[in-house]
Amino acid sequence: MAPHFVSYVKLISYMKRVLPKEGDVIMSDETTGADKSYSAPALEKGLDILESLAEKESAVSLRELAERLGKSKNEIFRMIHVLIARGYVQRDSDTDELTLSPKLFALGLRTPQSRTLLEIALPEMRTLAEAVNQAPHLVVLYRGRTVIIGSIPTNSDVTFNLHLGYGRVASEAASGRVIMAFQPEEKRALMLRDCQNHGAKPFDGVAINAILDGVRRQGHILGKSTDFLGITDICCPILNFDGDAVASIIVPHVDRVSDTDDLTQVLDAVKQTCERISQKL
Structure with missing residues (x-):
């Protein structure tokens, strides 16, 4: 993968920092006594995938990506398909290897x-x-x-x-x-x-x-x-x-x-x- 998008994955990193993680407690603005706990494991999994791809300077296979994330291929398979469909990840039709698309770079410029x-x-x-x-x-x-x-x-x-x-x-x-x-x-x-x-x-x-x-x-x-x-x-x-x-x-x-x-x-x-x-x- 060419290093086009590393600079603009700070957008993703920022989202990960500000999003509540599992176990975090957030006070509702509209209630005074009730606490709510929020988590977004699917979103965090998607951000982990994007960050991992951004750190690689060459295309990676699904297996290699799963190993880097410490997950099974089945755990990230559907997420990869969503990211491809939304235009954030592209897959080589000959090798099935994955890279980031230019979409993150374009978002960073905005x-x-x-x-x-x-x-x-x-x-x-x-x-x-x-x-x-x-x-x-x-x-x-x-x-x-x-x-x-x-x-x-x-x-x-x-x-x-x-x-x-x-x-x-x-x-x-x-x-x-x-x-x-x-x-x-x-x-x-x-x-x-x-x-x-x-x-x-x-x-x-x-x-x-x-x-x-x-x-x-x-x-x-x-x-x-x-x-x-x-x-x-x-x-x-x-x-x-x-x-x-x-x-x-x-x-x-x-x-x-x-x-x-x-x-x-x-x-x-x-x-x-x-x-x-x-x-x-």
């Missing part, structure tokens, strides 16, 4: 916080794309992974565009490093721990923090892509009122033999775009 960021950022990114003739991407972080939630294509004959939902382990990505660089010490440490939990290549904590400190001093990253040949990453943070990064904008600049672009000018354009978005946020 949350107020995501809408606000996108509503402010996309017009500015459109102006940026026209100015530098390259495709800017809006990136957020969730549980140690980067997730692209917005991008603007260009009319250039050659451009580099990553699809919405694409993500990498944050410690290995320029966009992720920029976001982590502009975090308080404790939050950065948690983010790096999440990176390790996602199976990132082992890294020295002192070394990676030194890299992030350098990014923070510079205020940006401008360098060869750590993932693709022929690409120069140009990335700056979008900051909140406290100076912490809530997102980043990265321009994967296509390096051409005949290219005469001054990348410092592209960097300045990205930086100014991020500053305007930060001010509006």
Whole structure:
């Protein structure tokens, strides 16, 4: 499974936190003396299935999913069929393996916080794309992974565009490093721990923090892509009122033999775009 939807399963996690669990007692607003106990085991089972699929980076069989959840295949069989029918899970017709559909990702983009960021950022990114003739991407972080939630294509004959939902382990990505660089010490440490939990290549904590400190001093990253040949990453943070990064904008600049672009000018354009978005946020 491509890691499209990991970022937006926080919606599911939130629902699990706020829904009462079996044995919880809820006071009725309309009664003063009677307690009621509510539980929703079927709903929790469905949320467990979605979260488990989101944590996997490849499709899984029904048997493997059941083992991960500590349940029998019969216990989750009907729930899987409902999730498929509602469009949250998709099944490969050849292998019967299961993955998440794009529906959760689409739901995540409809949350107020995501809408606000996108509503402010996309017009500015459109102006940026026209100015530098390259495709800017809006990136957020969730549980140690980067997730692209917005991008603007260009009319250039050659451009580099990553699809919405694409993500990498944050410690290995320029966009992720920029976001982590502009975090308080404790939050950065948690983010790096999440990176390790996602199976990132082992890294020295002192070394990676030194890299992030350098990014923070510079205020940006401008360098060869750590993932693709022929690409120069140009990335700056979008900051909140406290100076912490809530997102980043990265321009994967296509390096051409005949290219005469001054990348410092592209960097300045990205930086100014991020500053305007930060001010509006």
